[in-house]
Structure formats: structure tokens, C-alpha cells
Amino acid sequence: MPVEIDIAKVAxxxxxxxxxxxxxxxxxxxxxxxxxxxxxxxxxxxxxKPTSHPLTMVNAFRPDEVTGSLPxxxxxxxxxxxxxxYFRVPKILDEQ
Amino acid sequence: MTWEAVxxxxxHVELQTASKMFCGCPVDFGDEPNTAVCPVCxxxxxALPVPNEQAIEGILSIGAAxxxxxxxxxxxxxxxxxYPDLPKNYQISQYTFPLCLGGHLDVDIxxxxxxxxxxxxxxxxxxxxxxxxxxxxxxxxxxxxLLDFNRSGVPLVEIVxxxxxxxxxxxxxxxxxxxxxxxxxGVSDARLEEGSMRFDSNVSIRPSGSTELGTRTEVKNVNSxxxxxxxxxxxxxxxxxxxxxxxxxDQETRHWxxxxxxxxxxxxxxxxxxxRYFQExxxxxxxxxxxxxxxxxAALPVLPAELRNRYxxxxxxxxxxxxxxxxxxxxxxxEEAAVLGADPRAVGIWLTGEVISFTRTAETAVTTxxxxxxxxxxxxxxxxxxxxxxxxxxEVLTAVLExxxxxxxxxxxxxxxxxxxxxxxxxxxxxxxxxxxxAFEKLRAGDPKTxxxxxxxxxxxxxxxxxPRVVQELLRRxxxx
Ligand SMILES: [Zn+2]
Numbered sequence: 001m002p003v004e005i006d007i008a009k010v011a012x013x014x015x016x017x018x019x020x021x022x023x024x025x026x027x028x029x030x031x032x033x034x035x036x037x038x039x040x041x042x043x044x045x046x047x048x049k050p051t052s053h054p055l056t057m058v059n060a061f062r063p064d065e066v067t068g069s070l071p072x073x074x075x076x077x078x079x080x081x082x083x084x085x086y087f088r089v090p091k092i093l094d095e096q
Numbered sequence: 097m098t099w100e101a102v103x104x105x106x107x108h109v110e111l112q113t114a115s116k117m118f119c120g121c122p123v124d125f126g127d128e129p130n131t132a133v134c135p136v137c138x139x140x141x142x143a144l145p146v147p148n149e150q151a152i153e154g155i156l157s158i159g160a161a162x163x164x165x166x167x168x169x170x171x172x173x174x175x176x177x178x179y180p181d182l183p184k185n186y187q188i189s190q191y192t193f194p195l196c197l198g199g200h201l202d203v204d205i206x207x208x209x210x211x212x213x214x215x216x217x218x219x220x221x222x223x224x225x226x227x228x229x230x231x232x233x234x235x236x237x238x239x240x241x242l243l244d245f246n247r248s249g250v251p252l253v254e255i256v257x258x259x260x261x262x263x264x265x266x267x268x269x270x271x272x273x274x275x276x277x278x279x280x281x282g283v284s285d286a287r288l289e290e291g292s293m294r295f296d297s298n299v300s301i302r303p304s305g306s307t308e309l310g311t312r313t314e315v316k317n318v319n320s321x322x323x324x325x326x327x328x329x330x331x332x333x334x335x336x337x338x339x340x341x342x343x344x345x346d347q348e349t350r351h352w353x354x355x356x357x358x359x360x361x362x363x364x365x366x367x368x369x370x371x372r373y374f375q376e377x378x379x380x381x382x383x384x385x386x387x388x389x390x391x392x393x394a395a396l397p398v399l400p401a402e403l404r405n406r407y408x409x410x411x412x413x414x415x416x417x418x419x420x421x422x423x424x425x426x427x428x429x430x431e432e433a434a435v436l437g438a439d440p441r442a443v444g445i446w447l448t449g450e451v452i453s454f455t456r457t458a459e460t461a462v463t464t465x466x467x468x469x470x471x472x473x474x475x476x477x478x479x480x481x482x483x484x485x486x487x488x489x490x491e492v493l494t495a496v497l498e499x500x501x502x503x504x505x506x507x508x509x510x511x512x513x514x515x516x517x518x519x520x521x522x523x524x525x526x527x528x529x530x531x532x533x534x535a536f537e538k539l540r541a542g543d544p545k546t547x548x549x550x551x552x553x554x555x556x557x558x559x560x561x562x563x564p565r566v567v568q569e570l571l572r573r574x575x576x577x
Contacts, residue, residue: 013370015178052171052193053375058383064113064150067120069132076130085129086242089180091228 098304103261110292111154111251118145129244137249139183151251154283156392159196166389172376181224191373194218203269213258222250264328276400327352411440425463432469438476482516482563516563
């Protein structure tokens with residue numbers, strides 16, 4: 001059963017620029033994966049306990065304690081641009 | 097045609113835990129940008145989140161207080177979108193299996209109670225803060241965006257209502273009550289102006305009587321309960337105008353502008369939101385077993401609605417009960433005084449009048465003043481038996497608040513005790529009648545104005561110390577009225 005996939009939309013949502021060739025290749029690969037999932041989904045699972053997570057453990061918590069943060073200089077040094085203790089990025093909204 | 101508004105609210109509440117939701121950075125981080133950040137809340141590759149147990153306790157108490165089902169099995173999801181203040185490009189949130197489902201909150205407007213359904217309450221993390229800098233300061237013409245990730249990863253609870261709200265008034269009362277509840281639970285200071293409580297409103301209109309839903313807009317950026325009311329009022333009127341002039345309402349996000357008092361359209365997204373939610377693989381499922389659920393419910397404090405009921409049963413009117421709940425320390429003082437036999441009506445008037453204005457001016461709570469329930473009882477007794485006039489009682493109360501002592505001492509020291517001894521007052525009344533026979537004849541003839549005049553004369557003769565009620569009673573009796 002072939003699975004339709006809008007690879008251009010998927011790429012756009014993920015902010016990945018793909019060439020036509022890449023769209024073709026990745027589109028085919030993704031479709032294969034979805035087809036496999038569809039085959040698994042078609043299996044009769046009556047009597048099989050539903051699984052919501054591959055691990056059987058639950059509730060891995062940490063106590064509400066402050067354990068410290070990174071020095072700001074180190075943090076900002078990783079960024080392409082910073083000013084006055086802030087990360088600086090290009091403007092995010094276009095002129096209206 | 098008359099129109100009906102259909103409103104649903106989404107409320108975000110930041111929890112005041114010590115550390116963030118998924119890392120050990122502090123939540124109370126001060127003003128310096130990017131000083132409370134680590135690999136987890138900066139979204140650095142390979143960093144792994146671990147949920148804060150106290151935050152889970154916090155959201156469960158909110159859910160329980162809102163009468164929700166606390167779900168036994170719950171999951172975290174990734175909500176994927178791109179925005180500079182979201183360093184991972186996804187927000188850890190909940191989707192299909194939130195921690196709390198299906199509750200309600202009753203709002204009371206002048207005695208009419210409306211039940212607002214709560215669809216869900218879920219756990220997520222806050223984003224960083226962006227500041228748009230540029231020539232004009234307007235977002236659209238900004239040159240750059242500055243990012244501070246101190247807030248990134250602060251525990252955030254989202255509370256979503258059913259579209260059960262029908263007016264801006266109901267929305268404001270719902271917001272006020274939710275704020276009271278969150279504060280009573282001690283999980284957040286819930287301050288709108290500082291952003292620790294934020295309201296987004298989904299607003300649509302439909303012809304009155306219709307059961308269909310109209311196209312809704314989402315109104316953002318209100319930073320007080322007053323602006324919530326203003327923004328919704330504006331948006332309802334704007335939509336009615338659009339529809340009545342033949343247009344259609346666009347589904348869009350609109351930005352409330354406090355200074356202009358209007359909502360304006362945010363740039364339309366190129367395509368509809370597609371958050372591609374999927375289960376967060378870095379986190380284990382949550383399992384809130386029945387004993388945990390029961391422990392949360394048992395630990396709930398007395399909630400504002402129940403307190404208001406209690407104060408009303410103790411003799412406060414609706415408005416007084418509300419003020420008693422909102423003013424720190426006022427309610428317990430009222431209850432204690434009422435139990436000790438004070439007149440609840442008088443105590444209500446004092447607490448919501450003199451006491452509140454005193455604590456406001458002094459910028460303190462009543463619990464830090466010398467005023468006790470015993471003082472209120474004494475004051476109540478002195479007023480009831482006529483030793484203190486209503487005006488004198490207020491003066492004495494203020495003096496008690498200022499630390500001058502107990503009401504009896506203060507009234508004596510300030511010579512405020514009025515004479516209620518009928519025999520003593522009658523002597524003065526007879527003297528005044530003898531002096532103003534004309535006026536007294538008019539009173540006998542049924543002219544009510546002379547009662548005030550004669551009472552005034554007696555009060556003057558006694559230096560203001562006679563109980564005016566006793567004076568009037570005597571004058572009426574003597575005039576045969
Ligand atoms: Zn952190």
C-alpha cells in the first residue's frame with residue numbers, strides 16, 4: 001500500500017532546503033518508512049497489552065534543587081553574535 | 097440582530113519552584129540576562145531533561161483545585177516550531193494525555209453562578225524572552241532580536257477552559273478567581289503585569305440563541321485583569337461590526353494594544369500551524385497512582401470559594417466576604433471576632449473600611465498591626481451599647497491600628513465615651529425643650545425637620561457626648577410620637 005507524502009511541506013516545516021533530486025530521494029525513503037509502519041499497524045494485536053513507551057519505567061524525577069548554571073561568558077562565546085549579555089539574532093518579523 | 101459572545105480562555109501560570117522544570121537552574125534569576133542557563137535550558141545537543149517533582153506536585157494541586165480528574169498515565173510531547181526564544185526548536189509540553197482533565201470553576205457575578213468547564217490542565221516549559229530592538233521600537237521594524245534564556249525552562253502550567261464564557265465580565269471574574277486559587281495553593285504569585293500569569297482569549301460571536309460556533313480570533317498580550325476585560329470587550333464589538341457591515345471574521349491571532357485600546361492583526365502565518373506533536377523520547381511516562389492523587393486532594397488548602405461561604409455564614413455580605421478573602425489576614429480576624437461575639441456587620445464595615453485603608457497606606461498586612469479579634473469584640477460591644485458613636489468607633493479603631501492601646505483605654509483617653517444614661521440625657525432634653533418651645537410645638541404637630549434641630553441642640557448642650565439615638569427617642573416620646 002503506497003503512502004502519499006508531501007515532502008516539500010515536510011522539508012519546509014523542518015526548515016531544510018532540499019534540491020529536487022533530494023526531495024525525490026528522501027521522499028521515497030520516508031514513504032518506505034511509512035509503509036513499514038502501516039504494515040506493523042495492520043497486524044492483529046488483540047490480546048497484546050498497549051505500550052506507550054519502550055521502557056517500562058515511569059516517574060524519573062529530580063528533587064526541586066538548584067544545582068547551578070553555566071558562566072555567561074562561556075555561554076555567549078558559543079554564539080555567533082552577542083551584545084550586553086544577550087544573544088543577538090537577525091530580526092524575526094518582516095516589515096508589514 | 098442581537099449577538100452572543102463565545103469565549104474560551106487559555107491561561108499560563110509560571111510555577112514558583114526553586115529550580116526549573118527540567119534542569120537545576122534557578123527560577124528566581126534576577127535581572128541580569130543569561131545568568132541562569134545551562135545545556136538543558138539552552139537546548140545544547142545531547143543535554144537530557146529530568147522533570148522537577150515539585151512542579152508535578154504543583155500542577156496536580158491546581159488540577160485538583162479545579163475539580164479535574166488527575167490522570168493515572170500521562171505523557172510529555174514535543175511541540176515543534178521555530179522561534180528564536182525556543183532554543184530546542186520544540187517545547188516540551190503535553191498533548192493527548194495531559195496530567196489533568198475535565199474540571200470546572202464556578203464564577204459568581206452578583207449572586208448568579210456560572211460553571212466554566214475546564215478542558216485540561218497540562219505541564220510544559222516556558223520559553224526565553226525576546227526583545228526586539230530597532231529604530232522605532234516597533235516589532236515590525238526591529239533590526240535585531242535580543243535573547244535572554246533565563247526564563248527558558250521555567251515550569252509552566254496551561255489551563256484551558258471550554259468555550260463556556262459569555263461576556264467580558266465573566267472572563268474577568270474567572271481570571272480573578274483562578275488567580276486567587278493559584279495564590280491560595282502557594283504555587284505561583286500569579287502576577288499578570290510580571291508575566292507569571294498570562295491570558296490568551298479565544299473570542300467569537302454568534303446570533304443569540306444559535307448553538308453553532310463562529311470563527312474565532314485569539315487575543316494575546318493582556319497584562320492585567322482590567323486589560324483582559326477591555327480587550328475582550330473591544331474584540332466582541334469589533335467582530336459584531338465586521339459581521340454587521342457584511343464582512344467575515346478571519347481566524348487569526350490579534351495583539352491587544354493597551355495604549356490604543358484596540359486589537360490588531362498579527363501577521364498571518366503563511367500556513368496553518370503544524371506543530372507535529374510527538375511523544376518526547378527523552379522522558380519517561382508519568383504515573384500518578386491513586387494514593388498520590390488522594391494525597392494531593394487531601395493536602396489542598398481551604399479554597400477562596402469555601403472561605404467566602406464561611407464568611408457569609410458568619411454574617412458578612414457578599415462584597416465584604418470577597419474583600420475578606422482577598423485581603424491578607426482579614427478573613428481569619430473576621431471569623432475569630434465573630435466567634436467571640438462581635439457584631440459581624442460592624443466588624444465587616446471596619447475591616448473593609450478603616451483597616452484596609454490603614455494597611456494600604458502603611459503598605460503592610462493587618463497581621464503586622466496590633467489589632468486583634470478581642471479589640472474588635474470590645475469595639476463592637478462599645479458601639480452596640482451606645483458608649484461609642486459610629487464615628488468615634490472609627491477614630492478609636494484607627495488609634496488601635498496605630499498602637500495606642502485597647503479601644504476602652506483609647507476612648508477614655510480621648511474623651512470619646514458618649515452618655516447613654518437616659519436620666520442624665522432627659523434633664524438636658526427638658527432644658528432644650530423649655531428653651532425652644534416653638535420648635536417643640538412644631539414637632540408635636542408632626543414637622544420632622546424640627547427633630548433634627550432639637551437633637552442638635554441637645555448634642556451641643558452635652559458637648560456631643562449624648563447618644564443621639566437616645567436623644568431622639570426621648571424627644572419623640574415627649575412629643576407623643
Ligand atoms: Zn538550565
